[in-house]
Amino acid sequence: MEPVHSIQGVAAPLPRAAIDTDQIVPKQFLKRVERSGYGPFLFYDWAHDVEGEPDPDFVLNRPEYLDARILVAGPSFGCGSSREHATWALQDRGFAAVIAPSFADIFRNNAYNVGLLPIELDQSAVDALLEIAERAGTVTVDLERQTVSSEGIEFSFDIEPHIKENLLSGIDPIGETLRSVAAIDAFEERRPAFRPALTD
Amino acid sequence: MFDKVWDTHVVSASNDGPSLLYVDLHLVHEVTSPQAFAGLEAAGRTVRRPDLTVATVDHGVPTADRLRGITDPLSKKQIDTLVDNCRRHGITLYGIDDPRQGIVHVVGPEQGLTQPGMTIVCGDSHTSTHGAFGALAFGIGTSEVEHVLATQTLSQQKPATMSITVDGKLARGVTAKDVILGIINQIGVNGGSGHVIEYWGPVIEALSMEGRMTICNMSIEGGARAGMIAPDDTTFAFVEGKTFAPKGAAWERALEEWAALPTDTGATFDREVEIDGSALSPHVTWGTNPGQSVSVTGAIPDPSEFDAAADRQAAEHALAYMDLEPGTPIVDVPLDRVFLGSCTNARIEDLRAAADMVVGKKVHPRVDAMVVPGSTLVKMQAEQEGLDRIFKDAGFDWRDAGCSMCLAMNPDILAPGERCASTSNRNFEGRQGRGGRTHLVSPEMAAAAAVAGHFVDVRTWG
Numbered sequence: 217m218e219p220v221h222s223i224q225g226v227a228a229p230l231p232r233a234a235i236d237t238d239q240i241v242p243k244q245f246l247k248r249v250e251r252s253g254y255g256p257f258l259f260y261d262w263a264h265d266v267e268g269e270p271d272p273d274f275v276l277n278r279p280e281y282l283d284a285r286i287l288v289a290g291p292s293f294g295c296g297s298s299r300e301h302a303t304w305a306l307q308d309r310g311f312a313a314v315i316a317p318s319f320a321d322i323f324r325n326n327a328y329n330v331g332l333l334p335i336e337l338d339q340s341a342v343d344a345l346l347e348i349a350e351r352a353g354t355v356t357v358d359l360e361r362q363t364v365s366s367e368g369i370e371f372s373f374d375i376e377p378h379i380k381e382n383l384l385s386g387i388d389p390i391g392e393t394l395r396s397v398a399a400i401d402a403f404e405e406r407r408p409a410f411r412p413a414l415t416d
Numbered sequence: 417m418f419d420k421v422w423d424t425h426v427v428s429a430s431n432d433g434p435s436l437l438y439v440d441l442h443l444v445h446e447v448t449s450p451q452a453f454a455g456l457e458a459a460g461r462t463v464r465r466p467d468l469t470v471a472t473v474d475h476g477v478p479t480a481d482r483l484r485g486i487t488d489p490l491s492k493k494q495i496d497t498l499v500d501n502c503r504r505h506g507i508t509l510y511g512i513d514d515p516r517q518g519i520v521h522v523v524g525p526e527q528g529l530t531q532p533g534m535t536i537v538c539g540d541s542h543t544s545t546h547g548a549f550g551a552l553a554f555g556i557g558t559s560e561v562e563h564v565l566a567t568q569t570l571s572q573q574k575p576a577t578m579s580i581t582v583d584g585k586l587a588r589g590v591t592a593k594d595v596i597l598g599i600i601n602q603i604g605v606n607g608g609s610g611h612v613i614e615y616w617g618p619v620i621e622a623l624s625m626e627g628r629m630t631i632c633n634m635s636i637e638g639g640a641r642a643g644m645i646a647p648d649d650t651t652f653a654f655v656e657g658k659t660f661a662p663k664g665a666a667w668e669r670a671l672e673e674w675a676a677l678p679t680d681t682g683a684t685f686d687r688e689v690e691i692d693g694s695a696l697s698p699h700v701t702w703g704t705n706p707g708q709s710v711s712v713t714g715a716i717p718d719p720s721e722f723d724a725a726a727d728r729q730a731a732e733h734a735l736a737y738m739d740l741e742p743g744t745p746i747v748d749v750p751l752d753r754v755f756l757g758s759c760t761n762a763r764i765e766d767l768r769a770a771a772d773m774v775v776g777k778k779v780h781p782r783v784d785a786m787v788v789p790g791s792t793l794v795k796m797q798a799e800q801e802g803l804d805r806i807f808k809d810a811g812f813d814w815r816d817a818g819c820s821m822c823l824a825m826n827p828d829i830l831a832p833g834e835r836c837a838s839t840s841n842r843n844f845e846g847r848q849g850r851g852g853r854t855h856l857v858s859p860e861m862a863a864a865a866a867v868a869g870h871f872v873d874v875r876t877w878g
Contacts, residue, residue, distance in 0.1 A: 232733075233726050234605055234705055238844045243825045247476060247490035249450035249497045251558075261846050266832065291726070292606045295639065296844060297823075298541040299448065300557035321575075321610060321641050322541060326557035376573065378433045389559075390461065393567045396428055396436060400464075400569060403427045403438050410670040411440055412529050412660035413467040414508040 217331045219386030223312040223357040225285025227366070228276055229349035230259075235289055236296035237323065241305045254301055255308030276309075280352035288342060288349045289316040293334075294323025303330045313357050315364065317342050328379050329389070333357060335364060341371045359383060417646055417679045418577050418612050421552040425535045427569055434571045440534040442564045443520045444471035444507065446498040447825070448539030452562035453501040463505040465568045470529060471502050472510040474519045475825050479788050479815035482512065491826065505565075518791020518817040521545040521759040525629065526793055528658025532647035532674040537564055542759050542841065543642075544635040548628035549655070550647035550677050552612070555636065575641050576686040578611040582619035584694030589875035591769070592627030593761060593839070593858035595619060596634040597699035597709045599691055605707040608640025611687065614679060615645050619693035625654040626765035633760045634841050637706040646678035700746050700871050701843045701856040703734030708843075710746060712861070712873045718742035737845055738853050739833070747871050749855070750782070753836035754866035755848070756812075757788030758822035761839035761859045766790075767798050770839075770863035771806040773877060779811035780869030786813040786828070788820040812866065824848045837865045 245257035263274045270277050276284065287306065293316040294302060303326045306314065313333040327334040335357065337345070341364075345355060348366050355366040359380065364371045382389065393400075422437070429435040442465075449471070456463070463469060476491035486492040495512065502509040510516040510523060517523070521542055524530040530546045536553035537543060539561040546553035560570055580603075582595060600607070613635050620628065628645045635643030652671060655661045662670040697711040708731070710717065719731035719742070735742065740749065756762070756770055767789065779785045787807050789795035795817055798804055804814045821828040822840035830836055830852025839862050843854040857865065860874045 233730055236705075236842075236844045238823075238842070238847050242846060242850070243823050246447050246825060247488070247494050249454070249494055251451040251454070261850055266850070292609075292639070295605060296541065296636075296842060298539060298555040298557055300451075300539075300559060303557075318606060318609065320606070320639065322555055322557060326559065329557060329559035376433070378430075388459075389571065390459070390563050390566045393436065393563065393569060393571065397567075399428045399436070400438070400567065404568075407438070407440075408669070408673065410662040410666040410673075411534065412531060412662075414470055414529075414660075415467050 217386050217388065220331050220333060220359055220383040222359060223285055223333065225354065226281060226283055226352050227286040227288050227345060227349035227355040228281040228284035229346045230275060230287060230289045231346055233290035234292040234295050237294055237299050237302040238296055240294065240302035241299060246299060246301055251304060252308060254305035258305040258309045283310060285310055285312050286355050286357065287311050287314045288345045289314060291317040293319050295320040298322045300326045300330065303327050303332045307332050315342060315345055328383065331383060331386070333359065333383070335373045337364065337371050337373055344369060417550060417614060417644055417677050418552065420677055421533055421535065422574060434573045436569050437535060437572050439537050439564050439568050439570060440468060441524070441529055441536045442469045443524055443536065443538035443543070444469060444561070445475055445520050445540065446473050446494045447475045448558050449501065449561055450494060450497045452558050452565060455562045456565055461566045463507065463565045466506040468568060469507045469565070471498060471507055472517050472520050472523050473498060473512055475819045475823065477512055477818040478826050479818050479820050479828060482816055488827070515792045515796065518794065519759045519762065519819055521633065522763060522790035522794065525549065525625070526791055528655055528661035531655055531661070531670070532651060533677050537570065541636045542633050545629050545633040545759055547632040547635065547642050547644040548625060549651055550644060550674065552642060552644065554642040576611045578608055578613045578640065578687040578689065579685040580613055580615050580689045580691065581617040582615065582691045582693045583617050584619060584692055586619055586693055586696065587875065589860065590696050590698060591858040591860060592623055592630040594696055594699045595693065596631045597701065597706065597856065598696045600634065600638045600707045601699070601709050602691065603638050603689060605637065605705050606639035608635060608638040611640050612642045612644060613638070613640045614685070615643060617693070620645055621648065624765055625650060626763045629763065630760055634706065637841055647674050698858060698861055698874055700861070702738065702740060702746065703731065704737055704843055704845050706841065706843060706856060708734055709856070712746055712871055714746055716740045716742050716744045716746065747873065750835070750870050751837050751865055752783065752834045753830060754783055754785035754862050755821045755836055755838040755840065756786065756859055756862050757790070757820050758840035759790065760841045762788060762790030762794065764794050764797050766839065766859040767794065767803050770859040771803040773860055773863040773874065774810040774867055775806055777810055777867045779866045782869055783866050785811065785866040786815055788815045789817045792817045810867070821848050837862045837871065
């Protein structure tokens with residue numbers, strides 16, 4: 217994972233509540249075995265008409281949002297399916313952070329794991345940022361200072377210290393866990409023998 | 417109970433930080449695993465415990481004409497990739513021709529791989545299903561799948577706990593599906609966010625394992641990471657004798673551990689909710705999230721009835737998408753399709769209950785109805801019991817096992833504008849096909865609605 221420090225870019229508004237991962241990447245695009253290239257499928261059913269032509273009215277199709285880096289959304293963002301494809305599609309389309317009043321648990325974990333920053337702010341802060349996003353304003357996220365700022369306003373956000381550390385250092389979590397392999401070995405020694413195993 | 421399972425699986429912990437949690441069983445399917453295996457191999461790593469990993473194909477498999485093979489080239493490649501990955505890493509695969517194939521959350525319990533007190537993960541949000549056995553089971557993303565493959569552990573922040581007590585006794589015709597739809601209606605689609613739910617009370621205790629799985633399955637639809645139900649004699653009777661259940665002395669040792677799992681009386685939870693089970697009636701969703709439901713005796717709500725602006729707006733959006741008028745009685749809503757299937761409601765008991773509703777009856781001429789058993793073994797069992805004949809005689813399509821039209825990744829899909837009564841778990845926009853309109857119901861309601869051509873109160877169906 218690439219380290220995440222600060223993010224600066226155009227914010228795009230998508231104020232709907234409970235945007236589920238079926239909307240973020242519809243299922244017909246989950247058949248690929250690759251990890252990249254999901255950007256064109258982001259919000260596909262909202263971004264395209266039934267013939268598959270881009271809908272010019274959809275917010276992310278408007279020219280001022282083509283280079284957007286920060287998505288400002290409604291509460292319960294990323295609910296539903298556990299598909300990590302949702303985070304891959306957002307990143308592939310250029311987004312580095314999503315700001316919302318709340319996130320679904322699995323989506324938040326997936327986002328941290330791929331280095332997409334899910335930032336939870338209260339509704340009034342999100343409303344203020346939505347207003348800026350409506351004008352395609354520029355927003356800055358500083359992970360080190362845990363702040364979101366734009367046009368003279370600034371909000372602080374919470375993040376677990378260890379997650380922040382992981383994001384700043386771009387840690388490989390598997391490599392990190394494998395350093396505890398002795399503890400895993402020891403745990404396996406004391407596991408109950410009656411637990412099921414698929415031995416031939 | 418949650419604390420007991422959590423504490424006995426901590427490999428290492430840090431103050432306030434995440435714990436490294438051991439995973440007893442890792443379930444794998446074709447959609448969320450290829451990138452994990454690719455990542456593993458790119459880093460030169462191996463699967464730590466292939467013997468604690470089991471795979472099946474479910475999301476993309478066709479449910480008709482399987483002899484013709486998989487015609488969708490992308491799905492075929494995805495499934496072939498899983499076959500290759502399992503072969504390379506020594507992982508047991510219940511492939512498309514295997515009688516043990518089926519929806520991953522039906523297969524685990526059916527094989528006896530799902531047992532009380534375990535930690536179970538899968539790259540699928542409905543992994544919460546396995547909590548019905550008193551296991552801690554939750555869905556993970558592909559990066560975490562890779563982490564579990566490589567280390568058999570997951571780094572997790574300890575979630576909060578929530579207790580949901582369902583008191584009273586369910587009326588005839590009111591099912592586990594109606595209980596969970598009623599719960600989500602009450603707590604909201606993010607009511608369980610950040611929590612593991614423990615369900616208890618007389619209604620839960622009286623449920624079969626199938627019913628308990630239906631409830632835990634949809635915990636994620638209430639925003640919770642996992643749902644759990646204390647193991648009891650019903651649980652032990654279900655597990656006993658299954659292929660991977662402990663045998664002999666090991667069974668006795670297991671029973672001792674499992675009997676100690678239930679939460680001690682007087683334990684406290686971060687949040688507690690009470691539901692009057694006696695007051696529950698059959699539910700039907702009218703909107704585009706699983707919390708938007710009403711009693712079958714009710715009507716499509718008017719968005720102005722909702723107090724919160726966000727709920728009003730969501731209801732307006734949903735009614736426009738669903739093409740429904742406020743005030744219309746739910747039983748007057750006509751249907752085009754009926755889907756009986758999914759990890760929520762496609763186990764043998766669900767099929768028996770649905771078949772009971774349609775014996776000697778015919779599917780309404782306007783309705784296209786299908787039954788997709790949760791696993792190939794469920795299908796075979798149903799055929800032994802003659803349930804397939806009942807469904808086929810009534811005019812239902814009798815299919816092979818898979819996720820099918822729950823998420824419509826395979827050829828089973830709604831056409832734009834089609835309205836479907838579905839026993840699945842999500843009524844999101846486009847979930848069953850772009851422009852498709854999904855109403856979530858119990859298997860009993862779905863079966864009766866297929867015959868009537870509209871929703872019916874199954875309490876008076878005869």
